[in-house]
Amino acid sequence: MDWGFFAGTAIAGLLAGLMYALVAIGFVLIYKTSGVLNFAQGAMVLFAALTFVSLHEAGLAFWLAFLITLAAMIVLGILVEAFILRPLVNQPPITLFMATLGLSYVVEGTAQLMWGTQVHALDLGIKDTPLPIPDILVSRFDLFCASVASTLVVVLTLLFRYTRLGLAFRAAAEDQYAALNTGLRLPVIWAAVWAVAGFVALVTGLLWGARTGVQFSLSLVVLKSFPVLVLGGFDSIPGAIVGGLLIGLTETLAEVYIGPYVGGGIDEWIAYAVALVFLLIRPTGLFGQRSVERA
């Protein structure tokens, strides 16, 4: 066995896993505070990346395009709260899930209607070249993504632990009625958490977009992150990271070492197979707290 190659593959898998974890974090934020499994997170990634890249191509500076896109994501969060979450309050979780399925169609369609369907290249100024380590391929760009993802996690953890807003988020997650009783406004909290998830979607969209080009397939990253959530638990940010790393690692190693024997392409579903087995053994995931709705 070629251990250098193995290490390179494993590292590439872990780094890809971090990217899955980024999408999963957006999910966890929303699920934790409002109990909604947001299928539209992928559409939000597409919307954010497409808006940013179109503004940037129109000549706006990086920071200005970033701020305008962020503002758009905040508006989206407020709209979602007003038109979907509030009217559907107290509905079963599966109804809310289906509503976000509809939302993902609206957001994807709007993004394409506004900015067109062609592929945009996105250059963040980081070269995608390997680090000078003998035998092991580690891309600089992947490392950059990893550091951004880690920073994001630290920032979110600080936000949740040390700010008033974070306290409100945690209160809403803990017990909605108690939160209402202490005078917290759940609609405001929900809109805020969707806006934060929109910010995560923007960061995810920039990193994925720089890797693959900004195009429709960005919204499909949502499908990659479900197994991550199942593995890590739907309500745990550390779980999303660990789950993402595990899924990325499994997927890459399986494709390289098992794939050739069965015709390749197994990375399309191996994560789901792993997640399914895991789901049957430990339905709360590695770090999940809330009990899974079970038979």
Next chain:
Amino acid sequence: MARSPAQPAANAFAPFTLALAIGIALGFVPSDYLFDAVLTPFLAISLAGLGLNLLAGYAGQVSLGSAAFMAIGAFGTYNLLLRVPGLPLLAAIVIAGLLTAALGLVFGLPSLRLRGFYLAIATLAAQFVVQWALDTFNWFSGGDTSGVVEAPPLMIVSLAINTSVRRYLFCLAVVAFLTAVAIRLANSRIGREFLAVRDNETAARILGVKVLSTKLFACVVSSFYIGVAGTLWAFLYLRTIEPDGFDLDRSFEILFVIIIGGLASIRGAFLGAAFIVVLPLVLSRLGDAIFGATFDSGLVDIVEKIILGVLIIAFLRAEPEGLSALFTRVRILLPSQAFSRSS
């Protein structure tokens, strides 16, 4: 989700008979376009919606893998006709349906431990595994490497199903028969057990309902219907058999059919399917009429997508029982004997 109790079975077949009569009468309209582009796909999608509604609407187990089961049905029929010489068409469709039902049982096993969107995620596994297998192993396409194969000529005894109207009438016959069975099922003890499991598993168990076998039975029946729908879709509408048409978007489409049409309702599947099939046709006509020849057909897809998404949210908010409930309300306003209460 719909919470209506099971309604009495009295005269459950009256609307069915009326619809079937209209369906047969439509067979005399001299328009191949109507059959090929509207009615045949409508029937296939209706049947798939009906199958999913038995599982999701009645038994409460939401699946995002319907298209995979349609694919299993279509490829099953294709391989049976290819590899078993002399097998009659109807036998092939039924055996392929049973094969789909068997696989539905396997993928339904997680439903014994999972509910809600956990199960929905589990069914995504079915979607991806099946699509991968069909894409990767060209054995399923009879060794054809392009992945797209023509449907073989279809025969019932000595009658060739080779014209638009014959294809439509064949579809109509299959769908009508299976719909009649579904109406019986929904109004039977089993149908009420489905609803009991959906609404409260613990209560259902106390009442003596065998929850586990009820869930698995829902999976099996639903998969059989969806498998047959897949055969109709591929053989009689597309007339090619290819994995591409059975992707995740198709699964969502089937789910949207029952959300828009009405959960836990037989006619909901038909109303929803009519909506889903007619919407793009109306939109592209509208686009042509308003913007003329410069109209971009890609734009239609995008606009259709947005409208569909808005409608899903609107229906979940305002009318969780879908078009079917609107239908009921209109009927209450019109004191007519032509309709009677049914599911």
